[in-house]
Amino acid sequence: MTQSLPLPLSLPLTVADEVRALAPGFTHLAVEARGLVNGPSNAASSALLDEAVRRLTERLDGRAPHEDPHVAAWRAAYGAFGAKPSRTRNSAEALARRAVSDGGLPRINLLVDAYNAISVAHLIPVGGEDLDRIRGGMRLVRATGDEPFATAAGGEEVTEHPEPGEVVWCDDEGVTCRRWNWRQGVRTRLTERSVNALFLLESLPPMTHGALEAAGVELAEALEALSPGARITVRASGG
Known part of the structure; x- marks a missing residue:
C-alpha cells in the first residue's frame, strides 16, 4: 500500500543552510519503503529500464543529456561548490x-533497477539507501574533509575523505554519498539482502514540485509492483 504524507520522515532528514545558499531552489522528496523483497534483475526490472530509455530518448530529441535544462542546473550547482x-x-x-x-543501462538488482529507471525517465538524481x-x-x-567515506577500489573496501566544502550526504557514521549525488558509498547501498529502504529524489528549478512528486x-x-505487500510512503518534498 502506498501513502502520501507530509514530512517528517521516521528517519530525520535535514539540509544545511550553507547548502541551500548554494542552490536556493533545491528540493528533495523521500520514498520510504519497508518489507521489500530484493533480488537479481529480472524481466520486470529490465522492462522498467528499457521504458525509461525510450522516454529519455523522446525527451532529449537528439540533444546530449547535459543540454537538458534540469541537468544544466545540476552542473551549475556542482560548479558552485568547486566540482568540475x-x-x-x-x-x-x-x-x-x-x-x-555508452552501451546502455546496467542491470544491478530489482531495487536499484527501479530507482535507476525513474532517474533516467525523469532526468532526476535518485539514490537508494538501506534504512x-x-x-x-x-x-x-558541506564537508569539513575529515568525514570517512567507505567505497571500493580494486575489489576491496577502502576509506576516503571528501574535499573541504564538498556537498555530501552523511549520517552519524560518515558520508553516504559524495559530491551531492555523484557517488554512493558501499556501507548503505541496497543489496539483495535489503528489506527496508529510503529513496531520495532531488531537483532544482526549472523542475517543478509537481513533477518531482509525480516521479x-x-x-x-514500481516498488509496489516488484515487492507486493511492501509498505511504501511518499513523503512530501522539502525545499
Whole structure:
C-alpha cells in the first residue's frame, strides 16, 4: 500500500543552510519503503529500464543529456561548490549518458533497477539507501574533509575523505554519498539482502514540485509492483 504524507520522515532528514545558499531552489522528496523483497534483475526490472530509455530518448530529441535544462542546473550547482561537472557528473546525467551512448543501462538488482529507471525517465538524481544501515539521521552538508567515506577500489573496501566544502550526504557514521549525488558509498547501498529502504529524489528549478512528486509516486508504484505487500510512503518534498 502506498501513502502520501507530509514530512517528517521516521528517519530525520535535514539540509544545511550553507547548502541551500548554494542552490536556493533545491528540493528533495523521500520514498520510504519497508518489507521489500530484493533480488537479481529480472524481466520486470529490465522492462522498467528499457521504458525509461525510450522516454529519455523522446525527451532529449537528439540533444546530449547535459543540454537538458534540469541537468544544466545540476552542473551549475556542482560548479558552485568547486566540482568540475564534466568530470564528476551527477548521477542522473551519468546514467543518461550510459543510456544513450555508452552501451546502455546496467542491470544491478530489482531495487536499484527501479530507482535507476525513474532517474533516467525523469532526468532526476535518485539514490537508494538501506534504512537498516543508516546511523542516526541523514544530513546534506558541506564537508569539513575529515568525514570517512567507505567505497571500493580494486575489489576491496577502502576509506576516503571528501574535499573541504564538498556537498555530501552523511549520517552519524560518515558520508553516504559524495559530491551531492555523484557517488554512493558501499556501507548503505541496497543489496539483495535489503528489506527496508529510503529513496531520495532531488531537483532544482526549472523542475517543478509537481513533477518531482509525480516521479516519487511513479517510483512507489514500481516498488509496489516488484515487492507486493511492501509498505511504501511518499513523503512530501522539502525545499
